[in-house]
Amino acid sequence: MRRLTICLLLTGLVVSLAAPASADRPGKVELIQERSAAVVVGDTVWLAFTWRAKGDLENFRVVVRRTDAAEFGYPENTATYSGPYQSPHLMDGEIDYTAIQVHVPESSKATRANGFKLQLEASWDGGRRRQSSIHNVKVPTTVYRGTDVAQVTDAVEVTAGAGMWVEVAYSGLAPVVERFSVVVGAEAALPITYPGYGSTTSLHHDASLEDGETDVVRFFVDAADATPGDYELKLAASFARGERPSGLDGSLTVSVVTP
């Protein structure tokens, strides 16, 4: 162990004595891939971009220079740029990736173009000043064409002679739907009251439902005068994918049970 420590110290010393070459050469970087992973329109994802250094590139940083089709974000620990995985440097011959968050809005031009060009600016300390280079990468986009949301709850129990707030869960399948609301069919055999005495009910957390998110709508079912048995309520969910209105018709079986 002691021998290893001495070796490491001596090696580090020798490397540092031989190091000034990096200060004299500006260096270059190659963006290895010409296209990224595809992004579903409406989604927010993290994409990785792989680089190979030619020369020692210290304080290597990548920012999005220009695009009009998407919104971007960087890792929390760097905030205004993306850097290599572990070290802030990309040394000669080293390959590493930088991660950038990409959000493609439903209204994006990319929806029609099946993708967009992303311009990345890489910069680093090399030679006697900060160096930079511009790199283009194609970000393919695709449109989600499946079912937008799924109704999770299809049956609830309510005690006869009373009333109760019931919860109906919905799960998001599309990247995101917004302005989500539900109404119970007017022909409902049981009196319904919406929160705030409104005419619709919406999701508990907020009015949006993202892919993989489950949230509930609530409404009051009055079973004060109902006889025990099963009652079917028609549910109509309405929401928007971007500017496009959409909806989901479903039903809920309310079992009125004896107390």
Added chain:
Amino acid sequence: MRRSAIAGLVLAALLSACGGTSFSDEVVAVEAAWLCDVPRFAFDEAVDIDAELTSLLAESGVDRAVYDDFKATLDDDAELRQRVSVAFDTVCGEG
């Protein structure tokens, strides 16, 4: 130039005496495969990238601490970077 040459000779002697870097071809191959694969995926969250790497390491039988040590060593080890680069080009194809 003269300083670099002398330093190179001393460094070579030191590496020879110390046995050089000891990272296995397996760690190098996993890193090359990871760097080739990671741009092909879209991740929901930033932490999912690291979770995917952790899964790959586990599947490949590479200890996470060894991998982290390997990554920390890359900055100072040109030979190790060259091994990764060659492995990457083999796995991923040039360019």
